[in-house]
Amino acid sequence: MLAMDQPVIHWTQTRLDTMTSLEKSPPLQELPEPPPSEEGEIDLFKLIATLWEAKGLIAVVTAICIALATTYAFLATPVYKADTLLEPAGEDAKKGGGALSQLGGLAAMAGISIGGGSTSKDAAIAKLKSRIFIEEFIRDENLLPVLFEDKWDAAARSWKETNPDKMPTYFKGVEFFKKEILKVNEEKKTGLVTLTLEWKEAKQTAHWANLLVERVNRHLRDLAIEDAKRNIDYLNSELAKATIVELKQVIASLTEDQIKKVMLANGRPEFAFKVIDPAVVPERRNWPKRGLIMGLGGGFGGILGIVAVFMRNAWRLRRARLAGTTP
Numbered sequence: 001m002l003a004m005d006q007p008v009i010h011w012t013q014t015r016l017d018t019m020t021s022l023e024k025s026p027p028l029q030e031l032p033e034p035p036p037s038e039e040g041e042i043d044l045f046k047l048i049a050t051l052w053e054a055k056g057l058i059a060v061v062t063a064i065c066i067a068l069a070t071t072y073a074f075l076a077t078p079v080y081k082a083d084t085l086l087e088p089a090g091e092d093a094k095k096g097g098g099a100l101s102q103l104g105g106l107a108a109m110a111g112i113s114i115g116g117g118s119t120s121k122d123a124a125i126a127k128l129k130s131r132i133f134i135e136e137f138i139r140d141e142n143l144l145p146v147l148f149e150d151k152w153d154a155a156a157r158s159w160k161e162t163n164p165d166k167m168p169t170y171f172k173g174v175e176f177f178k179k180e181i182l183k184v185n186e187e188k189k190t191g192l193v194t195l196t197l198e199w200k201e202a203k204q205t206a207h208w209a210n211l212l213v214e215r216v217n218r219h220l221r222d223l224a225i226e227d228a229k230r231n232i233d234y235l236n237s238e239l240a241k242a243t244i245v246e247l248k249q250v251i252a253s254l255t256e257d258q259i260k261k262v263m264l265a266n267g268r269p270e271f272a273f274k275v276i277d278p279a280v281v282p283e284r285r286n287w288p289k290r291g292l293i294m295g296l297g298g299g300f301g302g303i304l305g306i307v308a309v310f311m312r313n314a315w316r317l318r319r320a321r322l323a324g325t326t327p
């Protein structure tokens with residue numbers, strides 16, 4: 001038993017001696033904190049001093065950029081914008097033409113629509129932006145020489161370009177008109193539609209905007225009248241062949257509905273869109289915004305001048321190192 005306790009006693013004594021020596025040893029001294037580096041502050045002062053020394057170069061570059069921006073702002077072709085606010089007329093027209101909705105099944109079997117005396121909002125907007133509608137507008141108004149004025153010889157009344165592949169076409173005219181001139185936006189909450197045109201002639205911009213609305217209303221109204229008249233002709237032929245009294249009554253009701261469509265369409269010039277606020281001739285250009293362009297030119301010139309200073313200093317430092325001297 002004593003033999004087994006001796007190692008434990010020895011280990012305990014060794015542990016006590018170690019702890020005692022640690023207590024008697026002097027306490028560890030904290031290392032002093034390094035002084036705060038002033039490198040960042042020195043670099044900032046150097047940066048300010050460098051820019052101040054080169055203020056002449058920065059001023060020259062800024063002045064050149066402002067001059068270029070001012071030249072562009074006053075010489076660039078002005079662009080005017082005309083807006084017209086529209087309300088789709090389809091929903092109101094449908095309310096007036098839905099009295100015979102109970103005959104919808106029979107009308108569908110006959111291939112006849114008994115909807116309202118107008119077209120849907122989505123269809124009207126799609127027609128307004130469609131390629132065929134814009135191409136007809138360009139053709140009727142003879143707008144190709146206007147859209148591509150730089151390629152048109154007014155004296156000779158012909159295109160300057162003789163290569164057929166490079167001559168303006170109606171396809172190119174429609175693409176240009178849809179991309180650069182016409183914008184149609186629908187407000188989802190209110191359902192109102194804004195037609196916007198941007199062009200370099202103020203009077204033409206407003207005239208085209210109002211004319212497009214007038215044309216799309218007339219075009220869709222004519223289509224609805226033609227469709228209703230075809231339906232009337234078909235119903236009259238079916239009425240002549242009918243022998244059952246109930247069927248004759250149904251056909252007569254459908255015919256009456258189509259006649260109402262024709263009457264409503266003829267009496268509503270604003271067939272697809274009601275004009276809430278027509279386009280007026282803009283008195284101010286939409287572009288270029290001279291103050292904005294000049295301000296951006298000054299800001300860009302200042303940044304470019306600072307970059308030029310740093311590049312010049314870097315080039316001087318590199319040249320001095322290659323020469324084996326200090327700058």
